Amino acid sequence: MFIKQNNNSKGFIQIPILIAIIIGVLIVGTGGYFGIKQYQNYQTQKTEKEKLAQEEEIEQKGKEKQEMEKLKEEIENLKNQKPQIIKEIPSKNSENQKNQQSSNIPSQPSQSVDISSVIDKWKPSVAYIKCDFFNKDETYAFSEAGSGTLFGFSDGVGIQTNKHVISKQLPLTGGLATPDYCTVKFLGNSKLYYVYHHTTSGVFNMQAAGDESDGARLIIRESDNFIANLLLQQGFYCKRKPSLGExxxxxxxxxxxxxxxxxxxxxxxxxxxxxxxxxxxxxxxxxxxxxxxxxxxxxxxxxxxxxxxxxxxxxxxxxxxxxxxxxxxxx
CATH class of the missing domain: 2.40.10.10 (Trypsin-like serine proteases)
Incomplete structure (x- = not known):
């Protein structure tokens, strides 16, 4: 009896051990399966990512190649184009700053003034003057010619000229002879404007400087639309003293x-x-x-x-x- 009990105990101990081994094998097998599966998934994802990266790299290189080709084409086009003058358009801020800086400085035109444009501006106002002198017996004596510039004065429209154009020093007496009348002619107008020595009411139309300066003016009493238009386009007096060399x-x-x-x-x-x-x-x-x-x-x-x-x-x-x-x- 005692020996049988011992045999049964030994058999009872081996069964749990066997079960534990089976369970351990199952656990290890299952874990290995999932580990392998997870590793395979990782490898698959890694391969896909590498494939996508390669595709993106190929696509990026293709875009870069296209941009390079386009840039080369633009460069070739620019080489074949004729030179163009590009004018910088100042911004409002830069204009405001420039105006503020020059607010205390007299405004002057650009130094690179075209002389032909200066001449075109002023030549319509420059007139040809011819003054006729007569003897006391009203016979013709001589004429004096010169030039003058049209201006508007406080007492009327007139021509600014030299004193020696509208008066002549007599060789014998040394006195000054004045013309009976002068004619004034402008470019683009065939009309002669007559300026008589004085009006019927005694107002002098020929006025010379009272001092020794060589200035004088002729007052035109018969002003018309032509002269009025010239005055509208008139330039202005210089407001500063010019420098030497100007x-x-x-x-x-x-x-x-x-x-x-x-x-x-x-x-x-x-x-x-x-x-x-x-x-x-x-x-x-x-x-x-x-x-x-x-x-x-x-x-x-x-x-x-x-x-x-x-x-x-x-x-x-x-x-x-x-x-x-x-x-x-x-x-």
Missing amino acids: SIVILGYPSIGSQTDITATEGIISSYEYSVNAGNYYVTSAKVEHGNSGGAAILVKDNCYLGIPTFAQIGEIESLARILDEPGLLK
């Missing part, structure tokens, strides 16, 4: 030039000349011939009326003309 242009009708069109000569401001009785003058290298006197001296940089060209001073080498800085009578 460019000027002289407009007028010299005796050696054409009387059907304006003659223009260029020069610079060479020096200044001051006189209590004769007025202030700018000395210039620009040529002023007989007949050109009384025309217009224009400061090119500002495109403004500087003064009245007048006679020349003869030097040892060449002549230097003078420009009368408008006396008080003419303002």
